Amino acid sequence: MTPIISLSHVDYAYPNSETLALHDLSLTIEKGEWVAVIGHNGSGKSTFAKLLNYLLAPTKGEIKINDVIANEENMWTIRDMVGMVFQNPDNQFVGATVADDVAFGMENRGIVREEMIKRVDAALTEVQMMPFSDREPARLSGGQKQRVAIASVLALQPKILILDEATAMLDPKGRREMIALVRELKARMGSELTVISITHDIDEAASADRVMVINDGELIETGVPSDIFANAAQLRRFGLAVPFAEQLKEKLRQRGITVPDEYLTTEGLVTWLWQSISTK
Known part of the structure; x- marks a missing residue:
């Protein structure tokens, strides 16, 4: 099987930094997997996520998304395939209503109105937010806002959904609901949707098919959640919650x-x- 994501000896250094944020990162993610990426603050998790969407370009090495090389020439093809939901959903809202916000990305891509309406309804139904389609995003709860942010990405029909600390600003109930939602999406969409969770939340990571541990820009361990979380001493050594x-x-x-x-x-x-x- 051809991986949907492939990194080969990838380095990344931020401008004016003498330290690599990511160093010699090589990994693959299969189509339909749910992979959680964990690590302490500053370990390189969010840098990794931004490379996958070509918000950042690698300093060295090669990244392929669905067999397409991530470079400036293929940037928009990559971004059509990789959707991102960030920590603060307010930073992603631009529409006056929930439905307007979900439609915004499709308008930018020139999708015809009839198709847009269908996709908006389908995406909001998928995340159980259709009854709120005429509501102002600012009047939603934190969990509802993140559902709308996910709907905005799903409407673009990406192959990969990246949740970059998407549960970090939610209360425990909101986090549980978000994790349940992603689990339901994966159950319904199966291999058509690959999910990457960049997270500190152990419950979110435990729901994934596989966990990757990044420490100081290097991939140090990967495995099923039960194997990763069974080693409490190692988790503490890398500054992670047990x-x-x-x-x-x-x-x-x-x-x-x-x-x-x-x-x-x-x-x-x-x-x-x-x-x-x-x-x-």
């Missing part, structure tokens, strides 16, 4: 209680605890 369930397991071990070695989600640990208590 999932609550793993913290609790560590405390239980310190009290002499034997706990499962494998990674458990919070729900999984609750189930294990309940079963353990029930058998005593």
